[in-house]
Amino acid sequence: MNKLKxxxxxxxxxxxxxxxxxxxxxxxxETTGFKFSINPFDDIAIEEALNLQSSLPKGSVTTHAVSxxxxxxxxxxxxxxxxxxxxxxxxxxxxxxxxxxxLAIAKILKQFVTEGDYNMVLLGKQAIDDDSNHxxxxxxxxxxxPQLTNASKVEVSKEKLDMVTVTxxxxxxxxxxxxxxxxxxITADLxxxxxxxxxxxxxxxxxxxxxxxxxxxxxxxxxxxSQRLNIVSLNEPELKKPGIVVGSVDELITKLKxxxxx
Amino acid sequence: ASTLAFLETTSNAELTSASxxxxxxxxxxxxxxxxxxxxxxxxxxxxxxxGVVKTLYFSNNPIFKDHLPENITPLLQKLIQxxxxxxxxxxxxxxxxxxxxxxxxxxDIQPISNVVKIxxxxxxxxxxxxxxxxxxxxVTKQPINLLSIGTSLFNEYSGEESPAEVEELTIxxxxxxxxxxxxxxxxxxxxxxxxxxxxxxxxAKVIVAGGAxxxxxxxxxxxxxxxxxxxxxxxxxxxxxVAVDNGYCPNSLQIGQxxxxxxxxxxxxxxxxxxxxxxxxxxxxxxxxxxxxxxxxPICKIADYSLQGDLFKIVPELTDKL
Numbered sequence: 396m397n398k399l400k401x402x403x404x405x406x407x408x409x410x411x412x413x414x415x416x417x418x419x420x421x422x423x424x425e426t427t428g429f430k431f432s433i434n435p436f437d438d439i440a441i442e443e444a445l446n447l448q449s450s451l452p453k454g455s456v457t458t459h460a461v462s463x464x465x466x467x468x469x470x471x472x473x474x475x476x477x478x479x480x481x482x483x484x485x486x487x488x489x490x491x492x493x494x495x496x497x498l499a500i501a502k503i504l505k506q507f508v509t510e511g512d513y514n515m516v517l518l519g520k521q522a523i524d525d526d527s528n529h530x531x532x533x534x535x536x537x538x539x540x541p542q543l544t545n546a547s548k549v550e551v552s553k554e555k556l557d558m559v560t561v562t563x564x565x566x567x568x569x570x571x572x573x574x575x576x577x578x579x580x581i582t583a584d585l586x587x588x589x590x591x592x593x594x595x596x597x598x599x600x601x602x603x604x605x606x607x608x609x610x611x612x613x614x615x616x617x618x619x620x621s622q623r624l625n626i627v628s629l630n631e632p633e634l635k636k637p638g639i640v641v642g643s644v645d646e647l648i649t650k651l652k653x654x655x656x657x
Numbered sequence: 658a659s660t661l662a663f664l665e666t667t668s669n670a671e672l673t674s675a676s677x678x679x680x681x682x683x684x685x686x687x688x689x690x691x692x693x694x695x696x697x698x699x700x701x702x703x704x705x706x707x708g709v710v711k712t713l714y715f716s717n718n719p720i721f722k723d724h725l726p727e728n729i730t731p732l733l734q735k736l737i738q739x740x741x742x743x744x745x746x747x748x749x750x751x752x753x754x755x756x757x758x759x760x761x762x763x764x765d766i767q768p769i770s771n772v773v774k775i776x777x778x779x780x781x782x783x784x785x786x787x788x789x790x791x792x793x794x795x796v797t798k799q800p801i802n803l804l805s806i807g808t809s810l811f812n813e814y815s816g817e818e819s820p821a822e823v824e825e826l827t828i829x830x831x832x833x834x835x836x837x838x839x840x841x842x843x844x845x846x847x848x849x850x851x852x853x854x855x856x857x858x859x860x861a862k863v864i865v866a867g868g869a870x871x872x873x874x875x876x877x878x879x880x881x882x883x884x885x886x887x888x889x890x891x892x893x894x895x896x897x898x899v900a901v902d903n904g905y906c907p908n909s910l911q912i913g914q915x916x917x918x919x920x921x922x923x924x925x926x927x928x929x930x931x932x933x934x935x936x937x938x939x940x941x942x943x944x945x946x947x948x949x950x951x952x953x954x955p956i957c958k959i960a961d962y963s964l965q966g967d968l969f970k971i972v973p974e975l976t977d978k979l
Contacts, residue, residue: 414933415787424787436915497758498767521915525786527770528915529758532726536762539836541727544755547908562844566751568909571723575839585898585915586908623767625796627781632792638945638961640952644974647946647964656923656944657979 397556397577399456401444402513404504405437405476407462407469408524415524421629433472435590436519439583442590443549444517445480455556459483461507463500465490470606477601478593485607492611492620497529499620504530505537506615514578515559520545531582541575547586658743660686661736662710663756664694665748674860675748677813680709682806684814685775686744692821693736695721695729709814709821716826723841726755732828734763737801749805749918750859757805768803769795771918773810773941788914788937809859809920810941855885858910861893863923866912866939867905868897870928870949870968877905880972881927887979895919895939897929913938928968931956948972 409415410430418425433441444458460476462469464486473484487503489495495503508516521528535542545564552558561573561581611620641647651657662683664676672680683690692710696717714736720728733756737745745760747753749771761768773792774783782795782804858864865885871877877900885892896906898913912919914937924942929935931947931954939945940959947960948968957963964971 409787411934415790417791424791496767498761498765501762523788523914526788526914527758528754529761529768529770532755532758533762536730536759541837541839542755542759543839545751564751564908565843566909568907570844570908572842572844573839574842576837579839584908586902623797623799624769625798627794627796629786630792630794632785632789632940635940635959635961638957638959638963640957640963640965642964644964644971644978647962647975648978650962651923651944651946654944 397455397514399447399451399515399551399556399577400511400513401447401456401458401515401517402504402508402511403437403440403444403458403460403476403481404500404516404518404530405441405460405462405469405472406434406519406522406524407431407464407466407472408434408522411435411523417629417631423629431468433475434519434522434524436521436523436583436585438519438590439585439587440517440519440581441476441479441481442588443546443581443583445591446588447549447551448480448482451551451553451556457482459485459511459513461485461487461504463487463489463495463503465492473606474598474601474604475593477604478597479591483607485609487614488608488610489620490610493622495620496622496624497527497533498623499618500530501533501537502618502620503611503615504534506618508534508538516580517549518580518582520582520584531580535580538578538580541573541579542582543573543575543579544582545584546581547584549581549587658688658741659691659711660688660744660746661691661693661733661740661742663733663745663747663753664692664710664713665752666694666697674813674857675750675808677815678808678811678860679746679748679806680814681811682772682775682808683744683746684816685777686746687777688743691740691742693733696724709816711821713821713823714826715823716828718826718828720828724752725838725841726759727836727838729756730760730763732826733760736826737764742801744802744804746804746806748808750808753805757803761803764801764803766799766801766803767797768805769797770805771807772804773807785937788933789940790933790937807918809918813860855893856891858893858895858912858917859919861891861919861921863888863892863925864895864912864919864921864939864942865892865925865927866895866897866929867900867927868929868935869899869903871900871905873903874905876969880969884925884972884976884979887976893921897935898932900929926956926960927972929956930954931959948975
């Protein structure tokens with residue numbers, strides 16, 4: 396029987412409930428005092444990897460999470476993944492490198508996937524900080540693997556573990572069902588599942604578990620991580636002028652008529 | 658140097674309104690425009706008289722039927738390389754999000770997604786990040802740019818130009834890529850809303866959107882649909898994440914950071930509080946009307962007109978009086 400080797404790349408981002416605040420140089424966001432969490436879509440990918448681990452025959456699935464980050468705090472996120480039941484975690488330390496664009500991230504992941512012989516990469520469809528929605532599709536392109544994006548349902552053929560069926564979003568009201576052979580890349584939609592919470596006892600259990608650390612210079616020396624884009628400035632959008640409270644449906648209709656909207 | 662625009666057509670054999678907006682964006686890039694459309698039901702005459710692009714490539718090869726990026730991206734790569742293309746642009750819809758990054762990987766180019774404004778004098782592109790809370794100004798250092806366009810923020814192209822030369826692409830092999838290709842099966846979603854009779858969400862002039870306050874699917878349909886129907890086929894229905902999760906409306910109608918991004922002339926926000934993820938998808942609407950029990954809700958902070966009260970009384974009254 397085939398083995399399913401699942402890799403889940405995870406990203407540490409500003410918590411989804413917080414509003415970002417630009418730093419004074421307008422080169423990035425303020426980080427001090429702000430809570431950072433796992434990208435919510437990556438959390439869903441982790442949950443799906445755990446679901447595959449528990450629903451497919453024992454011993455046939457391995458799960459591994461990896462974070463590519465310049466900040467050692469991403470280890471907290473990886474610890475959470477361990478506490479939830481992910482079997483192995485790795486931090487790829489990108490300290491001293493300018494912020495990595497999705498293309499560079501995808502190239503690093505490609506090498507990691509090839510060396511680790513993974514046959515399924517499961518990741519969030521989008522990171523909620525730069526909102527690019529690139530990495531999964533780029534990785535699939537670099538590996539020449541099928542890409543099954545915006546998955547709201549994932550099924551693996553139980554007998555042979557060689558085919559995946561994914562329900563995927565389209566631009567129309569209808570979803571599409573994609574059948575693909577392994578290996579493949581799957582990106583997770585919000586509808587896929589609801590991630591579990593980690594209990595404190597489980598977190599305590601993995602507290603001393605070591606986290607593998609790789610570095611860009613030592614382990615990925617041949618990868619071109621140079622920036623292709625130049626972000627010349629960051630700005631807050633112009634504020635709309637405050638609106639008014641209307642007292643009745645009639646007043647609303649009058650206002651909309653004045654504005655020639657109806 | 659030319660711009661290659663990926664155009665989509667409707668079942669009525671016309672360019673989609675998003676594609677017309679894409680052409681406006683293409684115009685701002687100041688190069689001759691080459692179009693490509695796949696799996697089109699247009700006749701050759703219709704393509705010729707569309708008259709907005711210099712050359713229009715098309716292919717009705719069945720391998721493009723399901724619009725699988727595994728098949729489309731090698732074709733685009735070849736077209737870009739053979740035609741001295743300096744900009745490739747595509748709508749930032751689900752299809753565009755599937756194609757653009759994969760194409761970037763094949764060509765070793767970092768794409769730029771969801772461009773909402775183009776400053777052609779300084780070659781600066783504007784794109785929202787952090788759910789639209791920050792706007793990044795991006796300049797590229799690459800010789801070829803791959804862009805997806807937030808088409809709801811560009812007007813539909815309406816100018817006239819001489820008819821296009823039309824060229825059918827010949828694809829020699831039955832497949833254009835070497836890797837495995839998924840098999841796609843369309844799956845109808847269970848919905849009572851006959852969205853086919855409503856305009857596309859991203860091009861509608863009026864949007865009636867609902868959230869948790871509608872409480873169930875019956876209310877969602879019974880309260881919102883009659884209001885939308887008052888606008889003579891120019892209003893679409895939309896929903897929040899909660900409305901989709903609770904099954905009030907299909908996923909394709911979700912408006913927000915990772916759903917549809919819309920900018921209609923008039924947006925009715927009904928029974929929705931306005932989480933930042935939802936605001937990211939609609940805050941550029943020209944006029945926002947919030948109907949909500951709580952004037953402190955975030956949606957009322959960005960609404961042009963807020964009306965406080967029970968939506969189950971207010972919306973039917975509004976529908977009656979329009």
